[in-house]
Amino acid sequence: KAGVTQTPRYLIKTRGQQVTLSCSPISGHRSVSWYQQTPGQGLQFLFEYFSETQRNKGNFPGRFSGRQFSNSRSEMNVSTLELGDSALYLCASSLRASGGPSYEQYFGPGTRLTVT
Amino acid sequence: EDKVVQSPLSLVVHEGDTVTLNCSYEVTNFRSLLWYKQEKKAPTFLFMLTSSGIEKKSGRLSSILDKKELFSILNITATQTGDSAVYLCAAEGWGKLQFGAGTQVVVTP
Numbered sequence: 001k002a003g004v005t006q007t008p009r010y011l012i013k014t015r016g017q018q019v020t021l022s023c024s025p026i027s028g029h030r031s032v033s034w035y036q037q038t039p040g041q042g043l044q045f046l047f048e049y050f051s052e053t054q055r056n057k058g059n060f061p062g063r064f065s066g067r068q069f070s071n072s073r074s075e076m077n078v079s080t081l082e083l084g085d086s087a088l089y090l091c092a093s094s095l096r097a098s099g100g101p102s103y104e105q106y107f108g109p110g111t112r113l114t115v116t
Numbered sequence: 117e118d119k120v121v122q123s124p125l126s127l128v129v130h131e132g133d134t135v136t137l138n139c140s141y142e143v144t145n146f147r148s149l150l151w152y153k154q155e156k157k158a159p160t161f162l163f164m165l166t167s168s169g170i171e172k173k174s175g176r177l178s179s180i181l182d183k184k185e186l187f188s189i190l191n192i193t194a195t196q197t198g199d200s201a202v203y204l205c206a207a208e209g210w211g212k213l214q215f216g217a218g219t220q221v222v223v224t225p
Contacts, residue, residue, distance in 0.1 A: 031211060043159075043204065043215040056212045090158055096211050102148035102166060105213060107158040 001027055004093050004108030012114045018079040021111045025072050025093030031055075032074040033105060034066060037088040046089075049074050050096070078113075086115045118143045120207050122216035130224055133195050137219045139205035140187040148208040149181050149188045154218070155201045162190070162203075195223045 005024045013019050025032050033056075034046040048056040049068035066076040072093075078085055092105035120141045129135055141149065148166045152159035163172045165181035165188060172179050176195075181188045192199055200223045206213040 033211065033213070035213070035215075042217050043206075043213075045212050045214070048211050050211075056210065058212070092213075094211075102164065102208055104150060104161050104164045106161055107152075109158050 004091060004106055006089075006091055006108040006111050008111060009109060010112045010114075012116065013081050014116050015081055015083060017081050018077060019081060019113060020075055020077045021089055021091075021113075023074045023076075023091035023093075023108060025074070025091075026106060029093035029095055029106075030072050031094045031096040031103075031105075032068060032072065033092045033094075034074070034076050035090045035092065036060075037090060037110070038086075043090070046076065081115045083115050086113060088112050118207070118209070118214045120205060120214050120216040122203075122205055122219050124219060125217065126220040126222070128222045128224060129195055131195060131197060133223075134191065134193045135195060135221060137190040137192075137203050137205075137221070138187065139189070139216055141205075141207035141214070141216075142186060143207040143209045143214050145209040146183075146207055147210065150206045150208060150213065151179055151188070151190050152204040152206065153201045154204055159204055192221075195221075197223050197225055199223050 033048040045058040068074045088110045090110045092107045094105045095103040151162040163179045168183040179190045202218040204218045206215045
Protein backbone atom coordinates (compact mmCIF):
# COMPACT_ATOMS: atom_id res chain seq x y z
CA LYS A 1 0.00 0.00 0.00
CA ALA A 2 1.42 3.40 -0.90
CA GLY A 3 2.29 5.70 1.97
CA VAL A 4 1.29 9.28 2.58
CA THR A 5 2.49 11.56 -0.20
CA GLN A 6 3.05 15.28 -0.05
CA THR A 7 3.75 17.80 -2.76
CA PRO A 8 5.81 19.77 -3.33
CA ARG A 9 8.74 18.49 -1.30
CA TYR A 10 10.54 21.82 -1.26
CA LEU A 11 9.31 25.35 -1.70
CA ILE A 12 10.87 28.79 -1.49
CA LYS A 13 8.58 31.79 -1.13
CA THR A 14 8.99 35.43 -0.20
CA ARG A 15 7.32 37.28 2.64
CA GLY A 16 3.76 38.30 1.92
CA GLN A 17 3.11 35.56 -0.61
CA GLN A 18 0.75 32.67 -0.06
CA VAL A 19 1.38 28.96 -0.45
CA THR A 20 -0.68 25.80 -0.88
CA LEU A 21 0.60 22.40 0.15
CA SER A 22 -0.98 19.10 -0.82
CA CYS A 23 -1.31 15.77 0.96
CA SER A 24 -2.64 12.43 -0.27
CA PRO A 25 -3.37 10.00 2.57
CA ILE A 26 -2.89 6.25 2.63
CA SER A 27 -5.68 4.54 0.71
CA GLY A 28 -8.64 3.98 3.02
CA HIS A 29 -7.57 6.61 5.54
CA ARG A 30 -10.10 9.37 5.92
CA SER A 31 -8.47 11.37 8.70
CA VAL A 32 -5.72 13.78 7.71
CA SER A 33 -3.79 15.93 10.17
CA TRP A 34 -1.24 18.66 9.54
CA TYR A 35 1.76 19.52 11.69
CA GLN A 36 4.45 22.17 11.63
CA GLN A 37 7.97 21.22 12.69
CA THR A 38 10.60 23.82 13.54
CA PRO A 39 13.86 23.52 15.49
CA GLY A 40 12.59 25.89 18.16
CA GLN A 41 9.03 24.69 18.68
CA GLY A 42 9.26 21.06 17.63
CA LEU A 43 6.23 19.36 16.14
CA GLN A 44 3.02 21.33 16.56
CA PHE A 45 -0.49 20.35 15.57
CA LEU A 46 -2.19 22.58 13.01
CA PHE A 47 -5.52 20.91 12.26
CA GLU A 48 -7.28 17.65 11.48
CA TYR A 49 -9.80 16.89 8.77
CA PHE A 50 -12.23 14.03 8.49
CA SER A 51 -14.90 13.62 5.81
CA GLU A 52 -14.18 17.09 4.42
CA THR A 53 -14.76 18.72 7.83
CA GLN A 54 -12.22 20.31 10.12
CA ARG A 55 -12.52 18.32 13.30
CA ASN A 56 -9.72 19.75 15.40
CA LYS A 57 -7.59 22.88 15.36
CA GLY A 58 -4.33 23.88 17.00
CA ASN A 59 -3.19 27.30 18.17
CA PHE A 60 -2.17 28.88 14.90
CA PRO A 61 -3.33 32.18 13.42
CA GLY A 62 -6.07 32.34 10.83
CA ARG A 63 -3.47 32.70 8.07
CA PHE A 64 -3.21 28.93 8.28
CA SER A 65 -6.16 27.15 6.75
CA GLY A 66 -6.93 23.84 5.17
CA ARG A 67 -9.49 21.78 3.44
CA GLN A 68 -10.20 18.20 2.53
CA PHE A 69 -11.73 16.82 -0.62
CA SER A 70 -14.18 13.98 -1.09
CA ASN A 71 -11.31 11.60 -1.97
CA SER A 72 -9.69 12.45 1.41
CA ARG A 73 -6.84 14.40 -0.18
CA SER A 74 -6.10 17.53 1.79
CA GLU A 75 -4.53 20.89 1.18
CA MET A 76 -3.26 23.49 3.57
CA ASN A 77 -2.84 27.14 2.74
CA VAL A 78 -0.75 29.78 4.40
CA SER A 79 -1.46 33.35 3.41
CA THR A 80 0.70 36.44 3.92
CA LEU A 81 3.81 34.41 4.64
CA GLU A 82 6.15 35.50 7.40
CA LEU A 83 9.78 34.53 7.95
CA GLY A 84 8.71 32.50 10.98
CA ASP A 85 6.59 30.25 8.78
CA SER A 86 9.74 28.60 7.48
CA ALA A 87 9.36 25.01 8.62
CA LEU A 88 8.82 21.41 7.66
CA TYR A 89 5.09 20.85 7.16
CA LEU A 90 4.04 17.29 7.76
CA CYS A 91 0.78 15.62 7.05
CA ALA A 92 -0.33 12.42 8.68
CA SER A 93 -3.20 10.09 7.93
CA SER A 94 -5.00 7.52 10.03
CA LEU A 95 -8.01 5.24 10.08
CA ARG A 96 -9.52 7.27 12.91
CA ALA A 97 -13.23 7.73 12.37
CA SER A 98 -15.62 10.05 14.11
CA GLY A 99 -15.88 9.08 17.77
CA GLY A 100 -14.05 5.83 17.18
CA PRO A 101 -10.98 4.29 18.82
CA SER A 102 -7.48 5.66 18.47
CA TYR A 103 -5.41 4.69 15.49
CA GLU A 104 -1.78 5.38 14.76
CA GLN A 105 -0.98 8.28 12.48
CA TYR A 106 1.41 7.76 9.58
CA PHE A 107 3.43 10.69 8.35
CA GLY A 108 4.28 11.79 4.86
CA PRO A 109 7.77 12.99 3.88
CA GLY A 110 6.87 16.62 4.47
CA THR A 111 7.17 19.85 2.54
CA ARG A 112 10.14 22.01 3.44
CA LEU A 113 9.00 25.62 3.17
CA THR A 114 11.55 28.42 3.22
CA VAL A 115 10.32 32.01 3.44
CA THR A 116 12.82 34.70 2.45
CA GLU B 117 -2.27 23.48 29.28
CA ASP B 118 -1.42 20.19 27.58
CA LYS B 119 2.22 19.19 27.78
CA VAL B 120 4.48 16.27 27.03
CA VAL B 121 7.96 16.16 28.52
CA GLN B 122 10.69 13.81 27.36
CA SER B 123 13.91 13.01 29.12
CA PRO B 124 16.76 12.96 28.64
CA LEU B 125 16.96 15.45 25.79
CA SER B 126 19.97 13.68 24.39
CA LEU B 127 22.32 10.82 25.14
CA VAL B 128 25.30 9.10 23.65
CA VAL B 129 25.76 5.36 24.09
CA HIS B 130 28.02 2.64 22.74
CA GLU B 131 26.80 -0.12 20.47
CA GLY B 132 25.35 -2.93 22.54
CA ASP B 133 24.18 -0.70 25.39
CA THR B 134 20.57 -0.51 26.54
CA VAL B 135 18.80 2.84 26.59
CA THR B 136 15.64 3.91 28.38
CA LEU B 137 13.74 6.95 27.20
CA ASN B 138 11.12 8.65 29.34
CA CYS B 139 7.94 10.47 28.44
CA SER B 140 5.52 12.12 30.86
CA TYR B 141 2.28 13.71 29.75
CA GLU B 142 -0.64 15.86 30.80
CA VAL B 143 -3.14 15.96 27.98
CA THR B 144 -6.84 16.70 28.01
CA ASN B 145 -9.00 13.77 26.92
CA PHE B 146 -5.97 11.49 26.76
CA ARG B 147 -6.58 8.35 24.70
CA SER B 148 -3.24 6.97 23.55
CA LEU B 149 0.52 7.41 23.70
CA LEU B 150 2.57 7.04 20.54
CA TRP B 151 6.29 6.69 19.92
CA TYR B 152 7.98 7.71 16.69
CA LYS B 153 11.54 7.53 15.39
CA GLN B 154 12.78 10.45 13.32
CA GLU B 155 15.96 10.44 11.33
CA LYS B 156 16.54 13.18 8.80
CA LYS B 157 13.06 12.79 7.40
CA ALA B 158 9.47 12.31 8.57
CA PRO B 159 8.71 10.46 11.81
CA THR B 160 8.17 6.73 11.44
CA PHE B 161 5.68 5.00 13.70
CA LEU B 162 6.97 2.66 16.41
CA PHE B 163 4.25 1.98 18.98
CA MET B 164 0.82 3.05 20.09
CA LEU B 165 -0.14 2.34 23.70
CA THR B 166 -3.63 2.63 25.07
CA SER B 167 -3.64 0.36 28.13
CA SER B 168 -1.56 0.56 31.29
CA GLY B 169 0.98 -2.10 32.11
CA ILE B 170 0.89 -3.97 28.80
CA GLU B 171 4.30 -4.03 27.19
CA LYS B 172 4.54 -3.76 23.45
CA LYS B 173 7.60 -5.21 21.75
CA SER B 174 9.10 -5.01 18.31
CA GLY B 175 12.49 -6.63 17.96
CA ARG B 176 14.89 -4.84 20.29
CA LEU B 177 12.41 -2.09 21.09
CA SER B 178 9.76 -2.22 23.77
CA SER B 179 7.46 0.26 25.42
CA ILE B 180 5.02 0.44 28.30
CA LEU B 181 2.45 2.94 29.54
CA ASP B 182 1.46 3.89 33.09
CA LYS B 183 -1.84 5.78 32.93
CA LYS B 184 -1.95 6.30 36.68
CA GLU B 185 1.42 8.05 36.86
CA LEU B 186 1.03 9.55 33.35
CA PHE B 187 4.24 8.34 31.81
CA SER B 188 5.67 5.94 29.28
CA ILE B 189 9.09 4.49 28.64
CA LEU B 190 10.75 3.24 25.49
CA ASN B 191 13.56 0.73 25.82
CA ILE B 192 16.09 -0.15 23.18
CA THR B 193 18.32 -3.13 23.92
CA ALA B 194 21.55 -4.12 22.20
CA THR B 195 21.70 -0.75 20.46
CA GLN B 196 23.10 -0.46 16.94
CA THR B 197 24.36 2.57 15.03
CA GLY B 198 21.15 2.44 13.00
CA ASP B 199 19.23 3.29 16.16
CA SER B 200 20.74 6.78 16.11
CA ALA B 201 17.78 9.13 15.72
CA VAL B 202 15.43 11.44 17.54
CA TYR B 203 12.73 9.54 19.39
CA LEU B 204 9.48 11.40 19.78
CA CYS B 205 6.60 10.61 22.04
CA ALA B 206 3.16 12.04 21.50
CA ALA B 207 0.03 11.95 23.62
CA GLU B 208 -3.17 11.75 21.66
CA GLY B 209 -6.39 13.41 22.73
CA TRP B 210 -9.21 12.90 20.21
CA GLY B 211 -6.96 12.80 17.18
CA LYS B 212 -4.69 15.66 18.13
CA LEU B 213 -1.10 14.62 18.84
CA GLN B 214 0.78 16.68 21.43
CA PHE B 215 4.48 15.98 20.88
CA GLY B 216 7.38 16.15 23.26
CA ALA B 217 10.64 17.81 22.24
CA GLY B 218 12.22 14.44 21.52
CA THR B 219 15.27 12.56 22.77
CA GLN B 220 18.28 12.56 20.49
CA VAL B 221 20.05 9.21 20.71
CA VAL B 222 23.53 8.79 19.29
CA VAL B 223 24.94 5.27 19.15
CA THR B 224 28.70 5.14 18.65
CA PRO B 225 30.48 2.10 17.23
